[in-house]
Amino acid sequence: MILFRGSGAAARRYVEADRSRADEYYLGADNAVAEYAVLDGRGEVTATRSLAADEYEGWVDWTNPVTEELMGTPRTATEGAKGSPLFAEMTINAPKSLSVAAALHPDVSAALDAAQQDALSEIQRWLGQHSVTRVGSRQAREVVPIESMQVVGIRHKTSRAGDPHRHIHMQIGTRVWAAGKWRALDTAALFKQQGAIRALGAAVIAAHPQLARTLAEHGLTLNPASGEVTELEPFNAVMSKRSAQIRRNLDRLEAEWEAQHPGEALGPVMTARLQGIA
Template identity: 80%
Template sequence: MPPRACRSPPRSTRKSQKRSDAAQQDAAREIQRFHGQHSVTLAGPRGAQEVLPIEQMQTVAITHKTSRAGDPHRHIHFQIGTRVWAGGKRRELTTAALFQQQGAIRALGTAVIAAHPQLAQTLTDHGLTLDPVSGEVTELEPFNAVMSKRSSQIRRNLERMETEWEAKHPGETPGPVLTARMQDAAWAFQRPGKKPADLEDEQWWRQELREAGYEADQLQRPDDVATASLDDLSVQQVASRALDRCAAVASTWTSHSVREHLTRITTEAGVQATPADLHELIDLATGVATGDCFSVLPPGMVQPEHVADLTSLGVVAAQAALRDRLAAAAPGREPEHPDVADAAQAAGLDAGQTIAATAVASTDPLVIVEGAAGAGKTTMLGVAIEVAREQGRASRMIAPTLRAAQVAHEELGVPATSVAALVYAHGWRWNEDGVWTRLAIWSASRSRLPNGATRSPLSRRTGDRYDIASEQAIERRVRSAAERADAQHARAALRARAASVHPAHTERRFFTDPQYDCQSTLHDARPLRYRSAAHPR
């Protein structure tokens, strides 16, 4: 390779670099402020520890301008000292709280950069657009791979490791701990040494882009993107959407989760604002959102921010409705269980698997079986399906993911689909906030259907059918008066219940009648246990 000729970058390039650096530094300062306000430590003996806010901590922001592979990649490494000052002495930072804050921290950094007015103006001057959701410059995204050799290497490593794991564990999904380990391994495998790069000379990078087909005059630019100001956002609406997203993920959440979703919603709106104005809005909306929640912890108990103790009336209503549906499905008497002894012996099932197969193969409408990975659930299901088939009953598998459904179909030989496909086929739709809505039921006696509606094979009663209209029409459609009245009655009852009985003091059961309680558990000596939902043993 010929020697590089040193020359200064154009003035416009230096200006762009300075504004990019300024946006990243502002993001680092906001993250530092967040840590100062929300980091905690523990004080006191084990079993009686007190959560203390930190008073002093040390953080370091290290700016890098190229990647390890020598590509142009301006970024900041943010390092946090784990020795903090609180309660008059040096203590250890509570990293459990730090991990719970990661989503909010990432969302905050992205929001500050995406909303940075000076950076946005610089990109506009060059005919470029920043996608606030992905964080990518839209026009340059097709060329990311050329300038992201290290990222491409990590992605290939991770894909290979995931493929190898899935081949060894068919039908299973890696948990968060295993996923994190594979990501770490993918990052470390064949990690290259740092490659020197001269930022004063951009000709080699420009040559790579040209060879990849980059032409500044021929970039595909989107239509004018409307920007928003903070005044365009409704604090109450943003807070409500954040709680919808929290409830779509879990039944309880932390205030950090609320803040994360609030920040992402603000970013998605394309807001441009200074960091100070941005965090003022987020703080205000977080207060509004958490004010609409209540804690599942006992009254008077300390409520640390990193503990997932917040929930909403909507979640409690959904849980109560599910419990009531399960209770209604329980039969009045336990159905007879088929004889699976021969099939179980042929398949090599142990005692626990045999009991479970007997229950699953019966006509009991609700059976719960729990077992860890490798406990033999799939083998047990194969026996239950075979016995049910001999009795003239067909089986269908519903799995959490499409991949798991495909594996179940291959291994068990029965029709299988994902949960999402099932609820979609029954008329349910969900928006970007995770809010579910069921399509309206239109009477067959109607002579005309809404614009864009089509006939659906789904039917609950003779004379009625589901008609799938356009999404815009569905979103505008309101619930019937009866549904609204039921919802209002349920909310009033739940509010009265929440005011009189604290959730943490109510025994958690699936069914109203204690006779139908079915909290299956695992014990040391038995890898797989079964309890009938209707008739626990």
């Protein structure tokens, strides 16, 4: 679990950089970049919609994408003080061998998408039921349940190195509705809950009947204890070594480019070029 501080534009660059340009999913394609959901205190979904790039950036900057109202004003970073956390992020991952199986077989890919979506849905439900905020003055604060919260999911199929790596960026909005106004999510409580959240997501994927059935149709076995595909697991080390090598190359190339272009931001064309060299 990490807290993101910055801006909506920076958040978009961050998620763009977390997958290869060869990824079938391209941030900005078809005008949709993320899936947005609103949860109530029972964990029930009360609204969903896709977010275009500008809507996603606005959501990160605390603009409600449904009503367009401001949910507060983020505190900007100053010397000696951090800026407001705009969202908390946890990545819902798939074991490497399962990502490889999805790359090999389109029906496994669809089943894995369904399994990861089910994991995201169960985590969202749990968050709605267990997230809290604080109400009252600093001297007399009371912990109360949230009445409404927002979660965004962004799907990627590859790593920055271009190898199969199925994952969802689950971004938990830090503005929640409770006691008649927008308030700050209690992120200290959220961090204490992250073990349960991660275990829930892993369990949903490892025990997913559609995924196990689809793998079996291709002679592959899903190990419910590890979540790995037994027949493909031996290839994990080779692919991880390759991925790490490319990632090191890319980090070096990006650092060299930034040193030669101070104050400039890497655009998509140059990023793709550096990824190809790496």
